[in-house]
Amino acid sequence: MSVVVNKAEAGKMTVAKFGGTSVADYQAMLRCAQIIKNDTTNRVVVVSASAGVTNNLVRLSQENVSDAERSQLIADIARIQFAITEHLSCQQTLDIEINHILTTLTQCATQQSLNYTLQQSDEILGFGEQFSSRIFAQVLQSVGVNGQYFDVRQIMKTDSLFGKAQVELNELATLAKSLLTPLLDEQVIVTQGFIGSDAQGNTTTLGRGGSDYSAALLAEAIEANNLSIWTDVVGIFTTDPRITDQARSINEISFGEAAEMATFGAKILHPATLIPAMRQDIPVFVGSSKEPDAGGTRIQRQVDSNPTYRSIALRREQTLVTVKSPQMLHASGFLAKVFTVLAKHQLSVDLITTSEISVALTFDNPHGSTQALLTKAVVEELEQLCEVSVEHGLSLIAVIGNKIHGTKGVGSSIFDKVNDFNIRMICHGASNHNLCFLVPEADANQVVERLHDTLFTH
Structure with a gap:
């Protein structure tokens, strides 16, 4: 039986974004699906490519890739995705869809090796999120949530600056209200971060790390109440915990501080993520999909503590x-x-x-x-x-x-x-x-x- 938002919470909407490690394999996706199921205000889910896929796509998008290397890279991508679909009851139907996308990817990568273009690079780099969003929608279905795939390129309209495209905000707002918002009462929409499309329908990318930014833009466009960024660490830390084991999680942080952190290297957030949230005063939560009950960091305009x-x-x-x-x-x-x-x-x-x-x-x-x-x-x-x-x-x-x-x-x-x-x-x-x-x-x-x-x- 599918879970839909109840009438008492019909006025509240959260956009949830899951990074590459959060959708790396079946067990990771299952944890994310439970997060969505446990909070019915989650109406839009934005996913990155499964961990490992983007690196392969980056290589495929470059010049001087041999036929043998190209075949191996695509095989590795297929292995990652099929290792997830084999756990689903709809495996046969989903695998047909995944194979179709793999065929298109192979054609694009082959063309890139013959005639390198930035436009073709963006087309190739955008495949990762197309795989993961289709698969995650089915994982949601498997736990009783009415998850439905949605191609964000229908509404995330950009210019044609391939590699670091700029989003047409007014067009996004208009299209989101007409094409996306009406779907949210009865289903959870699963869509892609990182990608958009230009006026000619070509796939564009917002730059590596742009999935967070995509989620924030969508939260702004549908006038969401909250934005949740789910990653592999429990919130934002005082510094990178890989550098010192003395690093500790921060409970709350202001927009201004978080924007500086994102700009100057804190990998937990894409630098542009907070701009839409700040424009519309949308609180942002950063937590771990591996430990959803362990807390995290709340980012908002006003906070109780302001340390030097x-x-x-x-x-x-x-x-x-x-x-x-x-x-x-x-x-x-x-x-x-x-x-x-x-x-x-x-x-x-x-x-x-x-x-x-x-x-x-x-x-x-x-x-x-x-x-x-x-x-x-x-x-x-x-x-x-x-x-x-x-x-x-x-x-x-x-x-x-x-x-x-x-x-x-x-x-x-x-x-x-x-x-x-x-x-x-x-x-x-x-x-x-x-x-x-x-x-x-x-x-x-x-x-x-x-x-x-x-x-x-x-």
């Missing part, structure tokens, strides 16, 4: 670009020229510091990207304006908290403990919530561990 230090975020694979020109001295317009070049190539600067004749800029190189963001063409265009130096192999460390720029002793509390490391760049004062600096990648873990011991343990 809330967390330490780490973001690896940073590029530091220094542009230098005597023309900057007592001159106006130089920075505008530099940023015009960056805007032309659609590059976003993270940190910036200036001196009399030079400017230092940092750029993120997201793990798993299929192309370098700072290309040779960008550097060559900047070199027409000034002297350019580029440094790789750096990590960005951000101390997140409250009133950091107005609290005495913050600088000494932080830098006295790491004065035996080479600090490449410091950015402080632009935000009330963070102090950031760059260190060599080889030193990053040790710096974070030492700072965490100082700020959170003692």
